[in-house]
Amino acid sequence: MNGRNLAATAYRELIRRILEGELKPGDTLQETRLCADLDMSRTPVREAIARIRSEGLAEQEGRFMRVRRISPEEVAEIFFLRRTLEPGAIRAATGRVPPAQIAALEADIRGLMRKGPGDDDLQWHIDQSFHATIAVAAGNAAAAKVIQDLHMRTCIFDHRVVPERFLRGCEEHLAMLSAMRDGRRDAAAELMGAHLDHARDAIFEHLDAVQTSSDERVL
Secondary structure (H helix, E strand, O other): OOHHHHHHHHHHHHHHHOOOOOOOOOOOOHHHHHHHOOOOOHHHHHHHHHHHOOOOOOOEEOOEEEEEOOOOHHHHHHHHHHHHHHHHHHHOOOOOOHHHHHHHHHHHHHHHHHHHHOOOOOOOOOHHHHHHHHHHOOOOOHHHHHHHHHHHHHOOOOOOOOOOOHHHHHHHHHHHHHHHHHOOOOHHHHHHHHHHHHHHHHHHEEEEEEHHHHHHHHH
């Protein structure tokens, strides 16, 4: 396994521990201990911790890197902002994204659906490319940056965490691209709003299940 794959493996394991409560808010992410736990060298573990920090799940406190959990309230705030910005962005982007670029996004999504998500980050990259392409094409650079930052903050909730969203999310992306190709701005905006609502609700269900499981373990 190469260094990139090792870092991805370390990342997935740390995310699992955070989501399932094994690593709690305030816990220190100590490289030495995690290297021993994961049986890995410092480099992939350090890369995994840096990625977790970039996604807002860890923060530096003095000399220590500590876990911060995304709460349901934070998820609600993130999706409130995305719901405010992204339907308008896709409405503005419709007619601005070249047909060839729409076709390329469709090909990536259909290829992903055929192959399945796998164990790497391909699904996240395709999802990020879809939303970023629309945000940039809308023509508001400041809004595009906010959208991409908000997307990053929920990227841990991918097919490994909410597997039921994989095919449904792909189908919703294809429906939006079809509306954009046909110039149906209002339909594209409505589909984007529904897409974000479905993603938000799936995350809420997962967080509820994790909390219930954690409560049961305590009892």
